[in-house]
Amino acid sequence: MNASTSASTAVPPGILTVGEHAHWRLAWLSTVDHKRIGVLYLLIALGFFVVGGLEALFIRLQLAVPNNTLVGPDTFNALFTMHGTTMIFLVAMPALFGLANYFVPLMIGARDMAFPRLNALSVWLLLFGGLLLHFTVFTGPPQAGWFAYAPLSETAYNSSQGVDYWIMALLVLGIGSVATGVNLIATVLSMRAPGMTMKRLPLFVWINFVNSFIVIFALPVLNAGLVMLLMDRQLGTHFFVAREGGSPVLWQHIFWAFGHPEVYILALPAFGIISEVVPVFSRKPIFGYEFVAASSVAIALLSFGVWAHHMFTVGMGRAADTFFAIASMLIAIPTGVKVLNWSATMVKGRLRLSVPMLYAIAFVIQFTLGGLSGVTHAEAALDWQTKNSYYLVAHFHYVAVGGVVFAILAGIHYWFPKISGRMLSERIGRWGFWFMVLGFNGTFAIQHILGFMGMPRRIYTYPDFANWGWMNFVSTVGACLMGVSALLLVLNIVRSLLRGQPAGDNPWEAWTLEWATSSPPPVHNFEALPPIHSRRPLWDLANPQRPDPVVGGDAIASPDRLRISMWSLIGSEAAFFGTLILVFAYFNISPPAGPNAKSSLDLTKTALFSVCLFASSFTLWRAEVAEYRRSQSGMLGWLVLTLALGGVFIVGQGMEYWGLLHGGVGVNVNLFASSFYLLTGFHGFHVICGLIALLLVLGVAARGDFRQGKPSPLKSIGLYWHFVDIVWVFVLATVYVLPRVL
Amino acid sequence: MPQQAQCHFGRRSSAAPRGNHYRTLAESPWVFRETSPFGFGENPIAAAFVGARSEFIVPGVNGASGSIFHPQSAEAHAIAHLFTITLIICAVIFAVVLGLVVYSLVRFRGREGEADPEQIAGNKKVEIVWTIIPMIIVGVLFALTVQAMQVSDPPLETKPDLVVIGHQWWWEIRYPNTGIVTANEIHIPVGKQLSIRLDTADVLHEFWVPQLTRKMTTVPLLGNHVWMEARKSGVYEGVCSEFCGTQHAWMRFQVVAEPQEQYDAWVRNQQRKAPETATVAAARRGWRLFNDMTCVNCHAIQGTPARGTAGPDLTHLASRRTLGSVIVPNTPENLRRWLADPQQVKPGVKMPNFKLTDEQVSDLVEYLGSLK
Amino acid sequence: MSSAQFFAQAWGGGPVLPAACAGATLVYWLRFRRRARWPYFLAAVGVVLLALASPIAALAAGALFSAHMVQHLFLLLAAPALLLLSLPGETTLPRSAGVLSHPLLTWSLGVAPMWIWHVPALCDAATVRPSIKAVQVVSMLAMGALFWWPILAPRARDRLQPLLGVVYLFAACLGCTALGMILTLTPVEVCTVFRNPVAPAATASLVRDTWGVSAETDRQIGGLLMWVPMCLVYVAAILVELRRWFGDHELEPARIAPEVRR
Known part of the structure; x- marks a missing residue:
């Protein structure tokens, strides 16, 4: 067997396809194949599983006997913090x-x-x-x-x-x-x-x-x-x-x-x-x-x-x-x-x-x-x-x-x-x-009983109470057996x-x-x-002689994936803004001492640049219509107008921030200020993201790429833009209007 | 000592650097002795479950932690009772599932080359039945839970008998009615229901005495409370159960339940202020050290100018059972070790190492030992 | 007054309500005759009566905020759903109402009453003044019915596609959860009348002294009612939608796939 064949047989099937041996690093680093990405997920999970598992072992070794001094309290606290975070976010979810x-x-x-x-x-x-x-x-x-x-x-x-x-x-x-x-x-x-x-x-x-x-x-x-x-x-x-x-x-x-x-x-x-x-x-x-x-x-x-x-x-x-x-x-x-x-x-x-x-x-x-x-x-x-x-x-x-x-x-x-x-x-x-x-059962079954006997979690050591010592020791032995199992898997x-x-x-x-x-x-x-x-x-x-009963009709609907993904993203963002709005309500229903929404915010000015933002939804819709009608000039015009209106809003918000900061309402002054900047800041950030996306669309549209029969991203970005505007309706109501009314 | 005869697997044979206070507690000259043994808890089943033995021993003195299945108050008892019922129901459910699985394993093991069985895709009636049965079980358990909640957490109507304040990593105990301030050791009269207000000086802690009361977090400004009582005299183990930083493990405390007369005696003793001048020369030197060094910035001793509040009140330090939040028994030897380097006894504790000379330590031990 | 006395006596809500219920029953009978689904209809009437003529109503009239929330749940969720279920299979909305049945609109109308009627001024007014209370009751029943229309319309083709129905209901759940959370977790006071009860002194003292429900706890229970049970109703409805969706194909006779048969 010569060197080249042994090199190719040493790589198991599936890791690389023919012709990738020369650039195998790139084949994996730059992959967009869901299968390789799946494998990458699993490998990353396995890597962190080793880390999190070792952390777990040290936790259990420290707890094997009462009054142990294998690791100090701070190390122990870091171990269980990292163990929990690693196992949840870097092992279980990725796997x-x-x-x-x-x-x-x-x-x-x-x-x-x-x-x-x-x-x-x-x-x-x-x-x-x-x-x-x-x-x-x-x-x-x-x-x-x-x-x-x-x-x-x-x-x-x-x-x-x-x-x-x-x-x-x-x-x-x-x-x-x-x-x-x-x-x-x-x-x-x-x-x-x-x-x-x-x-x-x-x-x-x-x-x-x-x-x-x-x-x-x-x-x-x-x-x-x-x-x-x-x-x-x-x-x-x-x-x-x-x-x-x-x-x-x-x-x-x-x-x-x-x-x-x-x-x-x-x-x-x-x-x-x-x-x-x-x-x-x-x-x-x-x-x-x-x-x-x-x-x-x-x-x-x-x-x-x-x-x-x-x-x-x-x-x-x-x-x-x-x-x-x-x-x-x-x-x-x-x-x-x-x-x-x-x-x-x-x-x-x-x-x-x-x-x-x-x-x-x-x-x-x-x-x-x-x-x-x-x-x-x-x-x-x-x-x-x-x-x-x-x-x-x-x-x-x-x-x-x-x-x-x-x-x-x-x-x-x-x-x-x-x-x-x-x-x-x-x-x-x-x-x-x-x-x-x-x-597994050796490690954790006995911990039920330790809990009944009053052992709190997250303690780096414990007194030598009756039965605590041997029970914890059993638990530690169990953890080591799990380690053996992990080695056998690898x-x-x-x-x-x-x-x-x-x-x-x-x-x-x-x-x-x-x-x-x-x-x-x-x-x-x-x-x-x-x-x-x-x-x-x-x-x-x-089993052609006994097939499963047919389930429903064969007709299949496959909605546009861009729109689906945009709606999903909007759902996700809604959860984010919903949380921020509730946080604002939580801290401002009884206004905190110091500056508050009523005393610091100028509804009239904000209403003015809000109108610009709302108008931009209209202009963007007109841009979509123009695109549908294949009018490039119309589309470009409406897009530029949308960008301008969005820009006015951002500038308006910037001026408001400027005024507030110079009026001594910094982010850490009180909880009104903190929650105000948090909510409006993230909204502004989303507007800016939307503007950048629209700018990209504008650039592509200016080159006239759109009417080549490709699906246009404008509809999806439009969805996002309208969503950002709707969020502003809620922000405006919660932050600017309601505190004046209630 | 009888408690030494029971050898636990995993116990360290040589004396640990920080000592093992349950082994040495009985030797302590200042220890409070309580010998009345418990019988079994109210629940034999539960007791069997936690593997408790009939010669169950008094916690704290003989080294048992006290289990939630050996409740000594109405509050804890209601929970233990509900727990037993729930565990029995859960055991039945588990037996059903396990039975199904084992039955399949035994009865329906496939053999090599066998054809696939009949393809059963489900059975609506069965599904509905086993959806409704859990609903009923959940309904029953919920009703029982509501009942237990009422008993184990009655609403607070009176002002608190006790205020417990969590600090990183010790407990401040205040008795508003008598003005007593102590630390890590709650004395209560037997058979009296007490309301406890919980507070914190820094982060979240959690107050938990498994045998006597439910647990409750100490949240700043929220004014949480629990009820607590002990039906029998004894020393009950308590602990902080919400992670609160470096020395969370050693944020323990003990509840000492005494007959009324003994409790009254304790109250009278605690109400005494510290003597202005010590009789022993070494103790006098100790007091001067205490006053001249920074001790007074953190610690208070009633009857003296020491008014610090960051650390435990030391007015009756010598009457306490333990040091450092139940990390070691309160013996002169341990106090000496503590003063020589608190960080060695309880790494991370807020009290720094003052690098005292042996002589200074001796004087301070003499003085603090006089604060009975 | 003892609790038993109260629950025995606090029935009846004036002459208008029985008359209205009787009228509605008559109309229902005249309209549907033999096709009437009496169990659902009677249940709907029963729920309305329970909400408006029982001790719940007596408590909701200025004594107990949480009772007022129970009333809302009955009027906005339970009664309209039962009403729609009582409609026989082929009932449709009149053509003129077709616009009203757009899911975005019905969704907004279904979620709005909870928010609008908890604007402090309106909440107080509805508790104290019978005329406004009447408006509230009617609006809740009507908007509730509109809300449920895309889910429970008698004809399958008037309903939303079941998976969209799931989204519809889930979003509604979020809508009231948000308000429920605010009421539960913040010190907001949406109905000031319940702090100093305007109900007869006997009822008020029953609530505060005999039952020991403080204004604080009461408000919290009210918020929780909107948060948890209300969402559980929506979750139950979502499961019904899924059952419908999975159940669809069972209506067709099981046929063997042609390719496989060959």
Whole structure:
């Protein structure tokens, strides 16, 4: 064997296509292929999983024995802050996004995601955000916990730049995630193959579709909160400082308004994976497809209305505790329906206990436990005892590890043959599975009891109370076993890449479209698609004598992806501005001491330049009409007028800021000023973005490119512009008009 | 000592640098002794669940942390009761799911080369049944929850008997009715329901005594409160359960519940002001050091010019069970270590290392030891 | 007055209401005769009576802000939905009302009453003055019915496409959540009359002293009612929409895909 052939055989299939060996770095760095981006997501997740896992190991080693001194208190606090943030934002979310990126287009028979370049941007933003967070190794890491409760996260109590980097990293990750969410929505709505109607979507796709809505609505709320915290830290505002009129409880509301949906951002795609794996390895369709699909929507909706159950001990009052207790308990119903459906899928099946199925079965059992202990937390009175105890730690790890991580592992074992073209070793997989089950339950089952016995979370050491020592030691041993399992997984993957059995197109005899192409799939995904009339096209193909019943009609609507993405982005931005407007209302309903809306703002002047902004919506509409009528001059004219009107608005706002700043109303004067600049500043920023976009359109239009039959971006940018104007209606009402009336 | 006989897995064999106060507590000359043992909690099932033994021992003295399933107040009892019911219901639900899965694993294991089974896509009736059953369960649990909430968190009507203020990382305890100010140690009379107002001097903390009351966050300016009572005398462990910075782990406290007479005696003792002049020469030197150095900027000693409020009130330091928020027992030896370098005993504590000479430390220990 | 006495006595809302209900029933009967869906219609009337002639009404008349919110929920959400459900299968809006049934308009009309009737001046006036109260009741019923029209119209083709219906309902949920949050979390006082109750002294003292509901708690419960249960109604409606959507194909007989059959 000569050198050149060994070099080419050393690279497993699927990593590079023929002809890419010469520029393999670029092939991956510049890729816009959803499959490679999916793999990049998974690799980044794996990398950070190692980091977060080591952090977890050090946490457990420190807690192995009472009064331990392996790491000091500050190190420990940094460890759990970074562990939580890493595992949620840099491991679980990227791993799930990675699987969604790889398999959603394949499962709907699409060539790629709706916006491949945006997709690439998301994954590199992820890496950038992750590195930004870990840059804190040099600045002093954040030590405020992953939910960074104010005022502990304020400069007065966390003066190192760690928290600032943490904020910036989360902002970057949040923007990247919203982009992914928008992209997935547009992909599912606009890129489906003929016959793949919305009612025939595989559950993994359906659930990721529903989940993307949570992503685009929840993350902007966090971004709003993060900006406020950053302003507190860098500009001297006091949004979350009680003695200056701010409210630490508001941070909790904002954080958990994001944070609770975030739990489902992790859990729902996990449900999606399980809903694919369990049927295939039971050799039966999912029991009650409609119920699993609808319960996902119910969970997604309820997830937005129950965040306050994270705050049962903050003193919201009994009324609020009661309402949020029942709302939270309701989530148990759709979740329970799901668990029962998975179990019922197995009943009367022919179970094949391959590694993915083992993980899925463990998921069902462990997630049920996590869900049930979740019900105990929803019962507010119980939460009054167990919140912030190790019982809570056990609960959310049962959901996040026993549930989400097990589902990701099921998914990786299930889809690895498709991604790489090679089978993983069943033997190593089984060893890894049993280490994982033993390790996971060993680590966390016993923590329930530690919680009952009064052990609070986030303590770097503990007194030698009866039974605490050995219980914690057991937990630490469990964590080490999980570490072994992780090593076995990496070993298995590397071994398989080097000399795994070839997988073939459909090693599991599964029924969804990703198995209808080669493993790994070609760049363009499919040579030919099978006919699609039901939810399991490959079943119909393999069992022509007993096909699935046809689901609905074949007619397929694929709306314009640009418009879909713009509407999704608008939904996301609406959540962001909604949060900012509520924040303004929160601080100004009883005006704070010092300058306020009534005393400082000039309604007449603002009304004047507001009229300009509203008029610009009209002129932009005329530009759209002109474009429709193919009148280039008309379009250019109306566009220039739109830009001018928008410019006047920005100049007007600039003059207002100038006047206020010279009148001594700086951003940190009081909460009126802070919330005013926050809200109008972000609106102005959006207007400027819109102006830049319009300027680009103008430039393209001036070159006369538009009438070559290409779809025009003007309609989508127009949507955005109108949205920014509508936001100003609300801002004008909340900031300028209502304070005068009320 | 009997409590030393029970050896815990994972206990450090050599004396830890910061000591292990539960092992040495009984040796402490200033320790408060309470020997009446608890029986089992009110819930045998729950007790079995947490693996408690029948010779359950008094917390604090013999080294048990106290479990939420051994409630000693009406508030905590209501929660424990609800918890037991909920756990039983959850166990039944879990058994159903586990049963289904295990049944499938045993009964429906596929064999090599077997044809695929009948393709059942669902059953609407079954779905509706198992949607409605959880609804009923949730309804029942919710009703029980509302009931428990009423018992465990009655509304506050009177002015507080106690004000507890969280500091990074210790607890200030104020008794508005008697004017007593102390730290990290709450003395209460047995069998009396007390209202506690919670406040904070800096960040959010959380007040939690598992056996006696619900937990509640201390939020600046919000005026949260809890009710607390102890049915039996004993020492109950309390802790801050909201992460509050470096030494969150050692922001513990103890609730000492005593019979009324003992409590009254304690009150009388606490109301005494510190003596103007110490009788022992070393203690006099200690007082002068205390006054001349910056100690007075942070600490108060009633009856002297020391009026600082940033650190714990030391008027009756020597009568307290522990130092540094229950990190070590209050022995002269530990006090010496603390004064020599607080950072070594409790890394990150706000009290800096004053680099005192051995002699200065001895004098201060003598003086502070006289503040009974 | 004890609670039991109060709940026994505080029934009846004057002569106008029963007359109106009887009139409506008569019209309904004359209009639909045999096609009438009596259970829904009677339920709708029952809900209206419960809102306006029961102890809830007595409390809402200046004693308990949260009771007034329950009234709103009944009048804006429950009663109109039941009314639409009581319409037999082929009922349509008169042509002249066609414009009114545009989803953007019905959505705005459905969300607006909650905001408008909680403008402090209007809220107080509606609580104190019967004439304005009447306007409020009628407007809520009418706007509620318009709101539900794209979801519950008797003819399937008058309804929104179910997935759009989901968006419609979700957006409505956000609309009232925002107000609910403001009422719950901020010290805003939208109905000042409830702070110093204008209701008969006996009712007022029942609320404040016997039940121990402070003005503060009352306001919070009011906000929470708008926030949580109201959204749960919308969530339930969303699930109905999804059921309809998934259920659509079950109406067609299961047919075998032609390619597969070959």
